[in-house]
Amino acid sequence: MNLSISAHHVNVTEAIESYLRNKMNRIARHFEHSIDINIILSISKHEHKAEAKLHFYGRDLFCESVELNLYKAIDDLVIKADRKILKLKNQVKRYSTESIRRRQVATEPA
Known part of the structure; x- marks a missing residue:
């Protein structure tokens, strides 16, 4: 997991950074390979x-x-x-299966 944190009008302390890393592990568990995550924290x-x-x-x-x-x-x-990732992964999984038209019909001996 490649995590980059930037801030606007916020001081990113060690506590905030470790809290973000722990929370983002929940996101990273959905993937076998590494993902890029850019986080922007701001106060207005x-x-x-x-x-x-x-x-x-x-x-x-x-x-x-x-x-x-x-x-x-x-x-x-x-x-x-987390919700958006699960939704996207389900869409990808649904479209990657073979079409019903293309499936071979199992024939049983009569």
């Missing part, structure tokens, strides 16, 4: 915003969460990203 007025851009399977996935607490925004972001 009293709203904490967490954004994530994930690159896997040749696709980009974008998620964002806005909350009053930064840790709550990170938790919500991970839940949203």
Whole structure:
């Protein structure tokens, strides 16, 4: 998992970075190969915003969460990203199976 963290008007402390790494392991467990995750943390007025851009399977996935607490925004972001990844993986799995027309019919001896 290649994780890059950037911040806008936020100091990224060791606690925030380790919290993000632990939470992003939930995302990385869905993949055998490495994925790229770009995280942007920002504060505007009293709203904490967490954004994530994930690159896997040749696709980009974008998620964002806005909350009053930064840790709550990170938790919500991970839940949203996890849901989107599962949805995309199910779509890929569904389309990768063989068509019913192309399947060979098993013939039983009469």
